[in-house]
Amino acid sequence: xxxxxxxxxxxxxxxxxxxxxxxxxxxxxxxxxxxxxxxxxxxxxxxxxxxxxxxxxxxxxxxxxxxxxxxxxxxxxxxxxxxxxxxxxxxxxxxxxxxxxxxxxxxxxxxxxxxxxxxxxxxxxxxxxxxxxxxxxxxxxxxxxxxxxxxxxxxxxxxxxxxxxxxxxxxxxxxxxxxxxxxxxxxxxxxxxxxxxxxxxxxxxxxxxxxxxxxxxxxxxxxxxxxxxxxxxxxxxxxxxxxxxxxxxxxx
Amino acid sequence: xxxxxxxxxxxxxxxxxxxxxxxxxxxxxxxxxxxxxxxxxxxxxxxxxxxxxxxxxxxxxxxxxxxxxxxxxxxxxxxxxxxxxxxxxxxxxxxxxxxxxxxxxxxxxxxxxxxxxxxxxxxxxxxxxxxxxxxxxxxxxxxxxxxxxxxxxxxxxxxxxxxxxxxxxxxxxxxxxxxxxxxxxxxxxxxxxxxxxxxxxxxxxxxxxxxxxxxxxxxxxxxxxxxxxxxxxxxxxxxxxxxxxxxxxxxxxxxxxxxxxxxxxxxxxxxxxxxxxxxxxxxxxxxxxxxxxxxxxxxxxxxxxxxxxxxxxxxxxxxxxxxxxxxxxxxxxxxxxxxxxxxxxxxxxxxxxxxxxxxxxxxxxxxxxxxxxxxxxxxxxxxxxxxxxxxxxxxxxxxxxxxxxxxxxxxxxxxxxxxxxxxxxxxxxxxxxxxxxxxxxxxxxxxxxxxxxxxxxxxxxxxxxxxxxxxxxxxxxxxxx
Numbered sequence: 001x002x003x004x005x006x007x008x009x010x011x012x013x014x015x016x017x018x019x020x021x022x023x024x025x026x027x028x029x030x031x032x033x034x035x036x037x038x039x040x041x042x043x044x045x046x047x048x049x050x051x052x053x054x055x056x057x058x059x060x061x062x063x064x065x066x067x068x069x070x071x072x073x074x075x076x077x078x079x080x081x082x083x084x085x086x087x088x089x090x091x092x093x094x095x096x097x098x099x100x101x102x103x104x105x106x107x108x109x110x111x112x113x114x115x116x117x118x119x120x121x122x123x124x125x126x127x128x129x130x131x132x133x134x135x136x137x138x139x140x141x142x143x144x145x146x147x148x149x150x151x152x153x154x155x156x157x158x159x160x161x162x163x164x165x166x167x168x169x170x171x172x173x174x175x176x177x178x179x180x181x182x183x184x185x186x187x188x189x190x191x192x193x194x195x196x197x198x199x200x201x202x203x204x205x206x207x208x209x210x211x212x213x214x215x216x217x218x219x220x221x222x223x224x225x226x227x228x229x230x231x232x233x234x235x236x237x238x239x240x241x242x243x244x245x246x247x248x249x250x251x252x
Numbered sequence: 253x254x255x256x257x258x259x260x261x262x263x264x265x266x267x268x269x270x271x272x273x274x275x276x277x278x279x280x281x282x283x284x285x286x287x288x289x290x291x292x293x294x295x296x297x298x299x300x301x302x303x304x305x306x307x308x309x310x311x312x313x314x315x316x317x318x319x320x321x322x323x324x325x326x327x328x329x330x331x332x333x334x335x336x337x338x339x340x341x342x343x344x345x346x347x348x349x350x351x352x353x354x355x356x357x358x359x360x361x362x363x364x365x366x367x368x369x370x371x372x373x374x375x376x377x378x379x380x381x382x383x384x385x386x387x388x389x390x391x392x393x394x395x396x397x398x399x400x401x402x403x404x405x406x407x408x409x410x411x412x413x414x415x416x417x418x419x420x421x422x423x424x425x426x427x428x429x430x431x432x433x434x435x436x437x438x439x440x441x442x443x444x445x446x447x448x449x450x451x452x453x454x455x456x457x458x459x460x461x462x463x464x465x466x467x468x469x470x471x472x473x474x475x476x477x478x479x480x481x482x483x484x485x486x487x488x489x490x491x492x493x494x495x496x497x498x499x500x501x502x503x504x505x506x507x508x509x510x511x512x513x514x515x516x517x518x519x520x521x522x523x524x525x526x527x528x529x530x531x532x533x534x535x536x537x538x539x540x541x542x543x544x545x546x547x548x549x550x551x552x553x554x555x556x557x558x559x560x561x562x563x564x565x566x567x568x569x570x571x572x573x574x575x576x577x578x579x580x581x582x583x584x585x586x587x588x589x590x591x592x593x594x595x596x597x598x599x600x601x602x603x604x605x606x607x608x609x610x611x612x613x614x615x616x617x618x619x620x621x622x623x624x625x626x627x628x629x630x631x632x633x634x635x636x637x638x639x640x641x642x643x644x645x646x647x648x649x650x651x652x653x654x655x656x657x658x659x660x661x662x663x664x665x666x667x668x669x670x671x672x673x674x675x676x677x678x679x680x681x682x683x684x685x686x687x688x689x690x691x692x693x694x695x696x697x698x699x700x701x702x703x704x705x706x707x708x709x710x711x712x713x714x715x716x717x718x719x720x721x722x723x724x725x726x727x728x729x730x731x732x733x
Contacts, residue, residue, distance in 0.1 A: 048688050072687035081688075088685040092703030101699060102689035109690070141703065142685075158689065 007058035018222035034219035077109035081164030090142035149180035173207040185210030205237035310427035310437035323594035402447040409445035424507035443473035448483040459488035470501035479514035512547030524560035531590025534562025541568035545577030553580040569598035572606035587620030596626035601634035616652035698725035
């Protein structure tokens with residue numbers, strides 16, 4: 001589904017990603033871990049098309065299409081969803097209005113008619129249950145005055161509603177208490193299917209107790225330096241990142 | 253160029269939808285302004301002697317005045333002798349019967365979305381349509397007359413209700429008030445008059461639609477609304493003009509009188525031609541709007557959505573004389589390209605326990621300048637007066653300006669006056685968040701701007717709110733990249 005080939009990304013003149021190779025198949029969950037400043041969030045943003053990241057080299061193929069040639073909105077319409085580390089507040093714009101605009105933009109892209117208001121509200125009700133979200137939350141403005149946990153839940157709720165083929169969750173677990181973490185993870189697990197894939201970006205192993213990944217990658221200094229199964233995450237939890245850093249730095 | 257700049261350029265580059273001109277025979281008088289011209293206008297309108305005299309008095313006073321320079325506006329010198337002060341579609345002044353109305357005129361108002369045939373109109377909105385210097389047609393007059401409500405053109409009111417006009421005209425905005433008020437009082441052409449008798453709740457929205465059509469003319473209308481004790485009326489005003497390379501002058505007066513327990517809601521969607529992308533052409537909009545809460549417990553509420561005009565100079569105000577009276581001002585002012593707006597309000601607290609609320613939302617894009625200017629004045633006797641003001645500015649791009657000039661004069665120690673102001677830039681983060689959910693940048697901006705202005709848009713009557721939302725999107729089309 002997703003093929004990243006020798007991807008190099010810089011901000012201004014500083015190279016952050018120095019040749020990423022990654023292959024994600026439908027039905028898989030990948031976890032990308034790594035110490036602070038290793039380039040995890042840059043990778044997420046580059047996939048979503050944030051413009052101040054410069055792709056200097058390499059390709060991102062999504063079902064064979066080169067994503068780097070698409071605008072951020074077209075990437076989203078192709079089925080890429082980014083769960084933001086810091087979801088943005090949009091005062092005065094109701095969640096209902098926001099999501100209806102979003103879903104209808106995507107439908108239009110696929111040549112579908114706009115979703116009738118009644119059907120849309122029904123869909124919202126269904127998806128709210130997935131993430132155990134309060135009815136009240138969807139009546140408020142986008143993320144405005146939401147607590148940290150509510151914002152993260154709201155990201156998963158949007159993901160449930162928009163049904164992406166590839167979801168990238170950027171530090172979705174940061175700042176969550178244990179209950180919110182359980183709810184968010186449940187939501188992600190319920191949405192897992194053989195047709196879609198998920199990339200989880202996280203600093204801690206904790207989230208991976210709830211969402212069990214198929215593959216774990218370690219990102220360090222802009223490169224994927226180690227990949228393995230879920231046991232790699234546990235190893236990192238026990239020993240930290242230092243042994244990997246030493247291994248990498250010794251080879252250089 | 254960043255993405256945001258690109259979209260800004262696109263959004264600011266959109267076309268004005270109402271820029272067409274109607275080919276219709278128009279009767280005009282020669283350019284220029286002197287006592288003779290004032291007399292001609294008065295004669296054309298077959299006015300009584302006292303009104304002619306009142307116009308001349310205003311004209312003589314205007315000649316002694318200078319155009320105000322205090323606003324944050326750059327206006328090229330206006331040659332008042334180069335303007336036509338009266339223009340009227342030929343074929344008699346007013347149409348009694350729809351069959352008599354020139355089809356071109358009907359078509360004009362249809363294209364503006366204001367059908368003049370009553371059966372085609374939105375149920376519940378009566379319209380007075382004013383083209384250049386005359387009122388073309390007022391709808392639903394009979395329905396309203398059943399309740400004793402008078403809703404007609406200003407010229408008709410002078411003929412049919414001279415006592416009311418004599419009593420109230422100039423009682424809120426005297427001709428000495430300011431330069432443009434004096435000019436209007438000398439040469440005003442037409443406008444609307446509305447009288448709600450005691451105890452009557454007006455069953456429909458009343459509205460006036462102003463259209464400038466003829467070239468080189470100025471539009472100088474007057475609106476007078478009188479609400480007797482225990483009455484209620486909601487009044488709407490809309491305006492458009494053709495696209496022209498020359499600037500055209502619009503100087504209007506609106507007066508509102510609210511007696512005991514009366515409530516008047518006045519909503520404006522101002523969409524005069526703003527000029528082109530390079531700042532050529534557009535309407536100079538100099539308007540004096542003021543209401544007096546004369547009776548106890550009365551209320552006047554101004555809501556305005558200002559998207560048009562090359563220059564806007566406008567401060568809808570409330571004089572809160574009655575005890576417990578309430579004044580409100582809700583405003584969204586959008587400027588794009590080279591537009592300039594200096595707008596706000598004055599709340600004058602005279603009576604005890606008077607309250608006022610000011611919510612102003614400025615949105616600047618392109619190379620425009622957008623200023624809020626507001627005065628809250630609490631007089632000695634206004635015990636327990638309360639004011640809350642909130643002035644927000646939103647900037648799109650980095651070539652525009654937003655300014656806030658609040659003035660507070662408080663002479664009573666029991667008064668509580670609050671002022672909050674914020675300035676924000678439309679965030680790239682917000683736009684990207686929308687993009688990531690499949691919403692393109694243009695729609696994202698429209699969503700964000702409408703969200704920002706929601707508090708004010710919610711105050712508009714339903715049909716108007718929808719129009720206003722679309723208008724905001726169109727005005728900002730092409731303004732972020």
